[in-house]
Amino acid sequence: MGSFGQIHSNCEVENLVSDDEVSFKKEVNRSAIECAVKDLLLGLGEDINREGIRKTPFRVAKAFFEGTRGYRQNVKDIIEGALFPEDGLDNNNKIGHGGGVGGLVIVRDIDLYSYCESCLLPFQVKCHVGYIPSGQRVVGLSKLPRVAEAFAKRLQEPQRLADEICSALHQGIEPEGVAIVLQCTHIPFPYKDIESNDIGWVKLLVSSGSGVYENKNAEMWSDFFSLLKFRGIDNDKVRLKGPLDQCWCPSLYAEVSSKIKAISTPIMVNAVSSIVKSLGEDPTRKELVETPSRFLKWLMNFQCASNIDIEMNGYISNTNGKVRFDDKEIYSEVNLPFWSQCEHHLLPFYGVVHIGYFLSKGCYPIGKSILQSIVHFYGFKLQVQERLTKQIAETISPLVGGNVIVVVEASHTCMISRGIEKFGSNTATIAVLGHFSTNLAARTKFLEYSKCYIS
Amino acid sequence: MGSFGQIHSNCEVENLVSDDEVSFKKEVNRSAIECAVKDLLLGLGEDINREGIRKTPFRVAKAFFEGTRGYRQNVKDIIEGALFPEDGLDNNNKIGHGGGVGGLVIVRDIDLYSYCESCLLPFQVKCHVGYIPSGQRVVGLSKLPRVAEAFAKRLQEPQRLADEICSALHQGIEPEGVAIVLQCTHIPFPYKDIESNDIGWVKLLVSSGSGVYENKNAEMWSDFFSLLKFRGIDNDKVRLKGPLDQCWCPSLYAEVSSKIKAISTPIMVNAVSSIVKSLGEDPTRKELVETPSRFLKWLMNFQCASNIDIEMNGYISNTNGKVRFDDKEIYSEVNLPFWSQCEHHLLPFYGVVHIGYFLSKGCYPIGKSILQSIVHFYGFKLQVQERLTKQIAETISPLVGGNVIVVVEASHTCMISRGIEKFGSNTATIAVLGHFSTNLAARTKFLEYSKCYIS
The missing domain is CATH 3.30.1130.10 (GTP cyclohydrolase I, C-terminal domain/NADPH-dependent 7-cyano-7-deazaguanine reductase, N-terminal domain)
Structure with missing residues (x-):
């Protein structure tokens, strides 16, 4: 090449x-793609009748058709x-x-x-x-x-x-x-x-x-x-x-992440192979033979998992930025990258997370690596951005005493690579708890601060 | 408002x-739009059987339908x-x-x-x-x-x-x-x-x-x-x-340009009114009543005209930039703005023109206002960018002794507002005469120089 x-x-x-x-x-062959997507969702441990993903096979088939x-x-x-x-x-x-x-x-x-x-x-x-x-x-x-x-x-x-x-x-x-x-x-x-x-x-x-x-x-x-x-x-x-x-x-060349808990099954490999074939391509073509297992190397990162398991040995850390607000300090970590997979279209969305919090008495600052682990934990599953934002806020809240702001900025492949195809568009979501939900000035302070660190 | x-x-x-x-x-009503577009083309003094615009009524109707x-x-x-x-x-x-x-x-x-x-x-x-x-x-x-x-x-x-x-x-x-x-x-x-x-x-x-x-x-x-x-x-x-x-x-609020040689006819006003109606809108709606005459205020700038008539009293001027090339100088004027109207879709294309030339013995530098007049003369008609570029080069060539480079950079509304809808895309065309067609280094020198002045 x-x-x-x-x-x-x-x-x-x-x-x-x-x-x-x-x-x-x-x-x-759209119906064959729909069947294959159901196999993939089951292989990820998902309930295919769950509201958010019930129509995902239909949407994925449509996306492949258009794409x-x-x-x-x-x-x-x-x-x-x-x-x-x-x-x-x-x-x-x-x-x-x-x-x-x-x-x-x-x-x-x-x-x-x-x-x-x-x-x-x-x-x-x-x-x-x-x-x-x-x-x-x-x-x-x-x-x-x-x-x-x-x-x-x-x-x-x-x-x-x-x-x-x-x-x-x-x-x-x-x-x-x-x-x-x-x-x-x-x-x-x-x-x-x-x-x-x-x-x-x-x-x-x-x-x-x-x-x-x-x-x-x-x-x-x-x-x-x-x-x-x-x-x-x-x-x-x-x-x-x-x-x-x-x-x-x-x-x-990507190595399989150590976070992956189960390997893909032959049923899943066959399902991806069936998608390739359904698009009219020859799955035995040299360049495509390994495509199913390579796609699964990506997809298996997004297995359904319900329990967060984060080692807290990095709990106290000095990597947080701080910004003064009244007589308190907002601890903040901005631009934490994340990967996720849109549960509606099985396509990546990715971007950065900004986290800010006040520290209540008896709580300790959370190290950057722990915040990043929390972000990855909720990123690496079939998701929607609104839920991802909320889950990160909910998880951090008890650790710091209840006053948290989380902003997620993301690009959605499903919105820019197909369908409406708005290339430059970009999505922001916000979740706020405690002071940050009642005090506009605190929110604004954090957002202004974050802005300075965003390229 | x-x-x-x-x-x-x-x-x-x-x-x-x-x-x-x-x-x-x-x-x-696409066929009504096609008829109306023919009336507009005739009103502009165009030959509606000319190859480039023969299918323009069809394309304009399609564009309005999609748009x-x-x-x-x-x-x-x-x-x-x-x-x-x-x-x-x-x-x-x-x-x-x-x-x-x-x-x-x-x-x-x-x-x-x-x-x-x-x-x-x-x-x-x-x-x-x-x-x-x-x-x-x-x-x-x-x-x-x-x-x-x-x-x-x-x-x-x-x-x-x-x-x-x-x-x-x-x-x-x-x-x-x-x-x-x-x-x-x-x-x-x-x-x-x-x-x-x-x-x-x-x-x-x-x-x-x-x-x-x-x-x-x-x-x-x-x-x-x-x-x-x-x-x-x-x-x-x-x-x-x-x-x-x-x-x-x-x-x-735009005043009619003094360059407009003929005013629009009632047939043209009716034609635009018919387009508005054909889109399913009510041409008698308050905001739309004057739309035909306002559209024609734009369109009449692009009447067919074959003779360039430029006053040469600004012929000598010091507004040109100069760049040294070997033992000669490239006179250059960059970022001259232009308006034009795509003859295939009757939609605006616009951008800037960069002009460079060597001055032969017995010739004089051309003032910026004259170059701008030449650009406007060829811009203000139904055009294609390739022809615009060529015509500007041809017109300047005899004035300076035959060694000219013209680069046109343009955005085409027909490509970004409809159809393929590639928002960020942008078109460049080039025409070269004399030294600039045979000497790569001269072309490169001019292009490098122009680049510095382009935002």
């Missing part, structure tokens, strides 16, 4: 020849009918490039989500597409993101995604060349030591080129990157940036 | 009672089935708020586009929605942006949009209260003196509240704004910010 690969050999020619065949091959709609889109149809004749530069035989002959056209900063074929989790893509028109043919600008999206909405791997977009546009537009740069971001898997705050997102920058961009050293790339640089990307940064060079998906 | 209004009296109760009625009332899909969405359906039971805080009778009772829930930074009912142009909305659950009822988080979008995809005015979202969520969720804040941005109309660089976007911040948020001075708002402040919004900024207090849409 090179950062500047050749056009992928398996370059989705099918999408340019036969829509019917593709549709048939990639028809989604893989690219299999059922025909790229040829997207481009055809959107090719327009445009003159090139006419400058009394002087040399020049522009218009429908030779002038670079770039659509930058296209936000996409794709499904990682290694682990079935969505990954985020900032996509930049360029081409150099030839033969007085320009394509309607919106077709560039449309084609990119048609390939993103499949089970993918970054380099292949770049290659497939590149190849399809080259065949459809017949330009001098196509250039693609993708900035991909993958949610990190919980590490064995989940108390670690070092949750680095996995980032990978890949590119693909055809025609005059086929050679990665071609002079042409310079213009492309100069125009991307307007948006903060540097030519030098195009390289693999994952922790390992050969595998970007963290499922490939 | 107060910034913290009461719930709007006409608060879309219909959307909560009868979908059929609404669908019937708001059925879109007003909110009329055909039933808010009750969106919320019903997405209400989940969630416990409140259970803390041994201590006072507290959280979970399904009393804890504030906010979805922030929801990107929306709506149609301005004053002028039919799309306006951008950054929407923040909050509610306080009551009776152990929480709503699926994605329903908050879904409901907001259902009201945005109609002909709207910011305060009414906020009020309608607020009212619908209050009725659907029955919470303690709903709080809405909208940051709205409207494209400015060309001023009479279009050479002016002072193109300020019209911004308006509005809010709406119900229940405990109904009183704009209620203490509850403090928490809401504290959480928004995490994202850079300040309580104090919630006020009307348009150039005039009573009308935010620039169509209401």
Whole structure:
């Protein structure tokens, strides 16, 4: 997998020849997905008749259906009918490039989500597409993101995604060349030591080129990157940036967390395999064979568990921040990261937790590592953000004497990668106990304080 | 129009009672829109059989159909089935708020586009929605942006949009209260003196509240704004910010540009009126009566014109920036703003133009105001960005001796407000003549230089 690969050999020619065949091959079996999701929920120890997850199988099947709609889109149809004749530069035989002959056209900063074929989790893509028109043919600008999206909405791997977009546009537009740069971001898997705050997102920058961009050293790339640089990307940064060079998906190297209490069952493995098959993919394809067990490496972190079991040997600690309020102090710990899994859609939501409390007489400050353990305990299960916030507050309250504020800020994959697809949106929830529920000034003080520490 | 209004009296109760009625009332007559668009194109002096605009009536009708899909969405359906039971805080009778009772829930930074009912142009909305659950009822988080979008995809005015979202969520969720804040941005109309660089976007911040948020001075708002402040919004900024207090849409006060050569005809006024009617709206509604003439105040800026007529008395000027390249100088003018209208969708695209050139012997530097005039001349017509870029380069080339680079950076309303809806995406095109087409280093030098001046 090179950062500047050749056009992928398996370059989705099918999408340019036969829509019917593709549709048939990639028809989604939604009821099979629903059955598989029920098996997964049971394997996690959930009651599948519980109100919050009763319709989860239906919602997950719908999400997969929408999230893989690219299999059922025909790229040829997207481009055809959107090719327009445009003159090139006419400058009394002087040399020049522009218009429908030779002038670079770039659509930058296209936000996409794709499904990682290694682990079935969505990954985020900032996509930049360029081409150099030839033969007085320009394509309607919106077709560039449309084609990119048609390939993103499949089970993918970054380099292949770049290659497939590149190849399809080259065949459809017949330009001098196509250039693609993708900035991909993958949610990190919980590490064995989940108390670690070092949750680095996995980032990978890949590119693909055809025609005059086929050679990665071609002079042409310079213009492309100069125009991307307007948006903060540097030519030098195009390289693999994952922790390992050969595998970007963290499922490939993540160690199973020590917090996982039970391993997945063959029924669960079969269930995930059935989902892959139901999407029209071949579960025996080399890259997909291990996908079920890798997905379960993620999912098993979110097993149903009802008893919190936290070692209190870090109870007293000086890692808390303090902020003065009247004659008291608000102890606070902000930006504690968390992972969770939305119980409505079986998709990750993640972000940070801010905790503040007054310390009653006879109580001791709670160490950061304990607060982080509490956050992880309630994060690592099928959740909704409102409940997560409340449960953290409830757990801390008796330890400090009843005056607690908890704020959770999160991004919900279910809201940004599918359905309404509001990429920049972000959710905040708040739970307050004791003084913090009755004293507005105390709440405001904490929120103002937290704000200073948030990037 | 107060910034913290009461719930709007006409608060879309219909959307909560009868979908059929609404669908019937708001059925879109696409063929009538196509006819109307043909009249508009003829009124602009265009050949409606020209390749680029032959299918424009079809595309515009489709765009209006998609852009007003909110009329055909039933808010009750969106919320019903997405209400989940969630416990409140259970803390041994201590006072507290959280979970399904009393804890504030906010979805922030929801990107929306709506149609301005004053002028039919799309306006951008950054929407923040909050509610306080009551009776152990929480709503699926994605329903908050879904409901907001259902009201945005109609002909709207910011305060009414906020009020309608607020009212619908209050009725659907029955919470303690709903709080809405909208940051709205409207494209400015060309001023009479279009050479002016002072193109300020019209911004308006509005809010709406119900229940405990109904009183704009209620203490509850403090928490809401504290959480928004995490994202850079300040309580104090919630006020009307348009150039005039009573009308935010620039169509209401924009003077007709002196560049407009012909006024609109009654046929064109009727055509726009027919579009409004075809969307299921009542063109005689008070706010809509003048909409056709206001839309035409915008559209007539983009009349077909073939001869550039620029006064050259500003020819020599010292407003150009210069950058050293080898033993020569690249004269450059960056960030020249432009307005244009996409000929494929009759929607605005806008942004900045960067121009660089070497000065041949016997030629003189071109003043900024002349360059801006050239940019406006080619901007103010039905255009595609590739052609705009090329035409500017072609026009400047003979004035300076043939060595020119032109870069256009633009946002296309047709790509971000509808269809593929890629909000953050942005397009760059380049045209090069003479040295700039053969000398990569010269291009790079100019692009690097321009970059420094781009915010």
